Amino acid sequence: MSQPSQQDEIVAEQANLKGQQAAGIEPVIEAKGLSQGQIVRKRFLGHSGAIVGLVVFAIIFLMAFTSVGYAGIPGWWKYTHEAVSPLANDGAPTASLWPLAWGEHPFGQDRIGRDLFAMTMRGAQQSITIMVVIGLIAGLIGVAVGALAGYFRGWTEAILMRLTDIIIIIPALLLAAVMAQFAGRRDEGSWFASFASTNGVLALGIFLGLISWVGLARLMRGEFLTLREREFVDAARISGASNARIIFKHILPNAVGVLIVNVTLTMSAAILTETALSYLGVGVKSPDTSLGLLISQNQEAFTTRPWLFWFPGLFIVLICLSINFIGDGLRDAFDPRQKKFNPKKARDTGSPLAPGQTPVAAQEGSTGDRAAGGGAASGDKGA
Template sequence: MSQPTQQSELLAEQEALARPRTTGEGPVGPKGLSQGQIVRKRFLRHGGAVVGVSILAAILALAFTSVGWGPFAGWWKYGHTDITPLVHDGAPTLSLAPFRLGEHPFGQDRIGRDLFAMTMRGAQQSITVMLVIGLIAGAIGVVVGAVAGYFRGWADAVLMRLTDVVIIVPALLLAAVLSAVAGRRDEGTWFGAVAGQHGVLLLGVFLGFVLWVGLARLVRGEFLTLCEREFVDAARLSGASSMRIIVRHILPNAIGVVIVNVTLTMSSAILLETALSYLGVGVKAPDTSLGLLISQNQDAFSTRPWLFWWPGAFIVLICLSINVIGDGLRDAFDPRQRPFRASARSGR
């Protein structure tokens, strides 16, 4: 007789816990949050990630509105190719106390081009390459990793051997070949014509088809683990197709790994583009990028250091912002991440 009594007591206790608590103003209880709301709250609690988003948004707004982009005109009076007489021997006219931009806030180079306009144009090109690489590498890496990890067998073997081949091919060598072919515009080749008009997009597409291998391996590992979970077996028994299982059941559980690694790929991509432009196989003049500005002004570091400081500062800010955003996304998507409270531990 004691067992039914214990069961009834447990049921009564569960009903009491499920019943909302009431106050003078009405029922009070824990409000259910969706997965997106939980992720957003965790991300907003990450102070570094919020600062990173703010800095990156400010750089994007400044770069794409100041000197214009495509058919849209900018509010800055100089373009990145305009040559004007030197003002104060090209020194920056920016003043903080009192705040004043002056004629050339970032200074001028030796021939009179405005460094602010060139830096903004360089930031545009570097960010464009970074976004194109992130989209292409992310899409290819997710598809290859998902197919290899879910279907396994011959599909896994073929895709992973393809990944090994791409890994051993040096991106710098391929970029040098691409740059040499694109530079032969006098021969009238279709590739040279496309490269002359859309060189930055072409560079981003090329690097995107090279930098997906790391993400593919990580996604494959996640799929191999998640395919053994009970919810995948339940989806198979219910008659769900392989595409539905991959897209609706497995991929949402691996989205944290995907987003974090895409942000890290974008951060390394902008450094790679900077290195390629620095070595002369990336963005070519008369266009410019942050890496190309550093390469062109490295000899003036001791005499005109501002020509080196400003592009380098923007590279550092962009990369740091993306890295801390990736850290915030990792903490937001990982349910095992919990903030450390030193006061609670000391109390214990």
């Protein structure tokens, strides 16, 4: 029996495409001549949720790092997170939607007269810094450990996975509390105490990043275990590609969807972890501040001065949601296996067939019959 002709393969592919369209699945068709970067950018810009998340995060980032200044660079807001001024409007927010007004203290003031807008922007700076540091460190370590364990297997996998299991069972809050105690011993003169006392946020981000990679490592190991058995990896080995080239050029691009989703979730969880640590008193310490520390300090004023609690909480929610939306858009942009599902089109095409219209399944069956028949005929002719 001979192979189906090229025309039969084209007919079968068209029938498969019609079946996907009837089910509401729209394959992502890219324009010819575009580079990989252009294709990724086109997909990302077509994701409405990712664009909204990117715009919201960009606004928060610019407000946080330009309003109260950063690293000695002054900002455009006249108050700092430590400045104390007389209470205006009994500390209530001076901003209003109608009539539209910003006022002297748009987010209000705390009991001693500190501007809540300045403190919230400073807290957003700290939370974003911790989030980025944790995402970078956890991403790099998790990808390295998972890739090595999943690709090489054997004793490499055994050692790395047992190390991962040990780190998983140690509570992060307990380790953070121990780190905070060591960082507080400034009289001992150790390099860690000196670094933590002057770079508390960076030290907290590095520490949390060193214990937040275990989930990503397990997921990347599973992806590499699956992808290393694929045909394109075997073809790369036969062609003489090195292990490093196979890992970074062939396997890792196909696992980028899992990588991006997990890293963005880790970054979102980092803000919540920092909030919990600051709430328990082992995170960012006064006179500096963070969003979690603001919530911890103002929890008793929730009923009398709720704005002291709501504004830091609102920024935590906005940052976490925007990062998750951005990660979702990046996953769809980088993953070559993604297909768009259109429920409206699926409902529309699910209506009864018009008179004389052939079902998709029947089309596929008839195509297969024609292919088989053509092969049998050619076989008889050859005989």
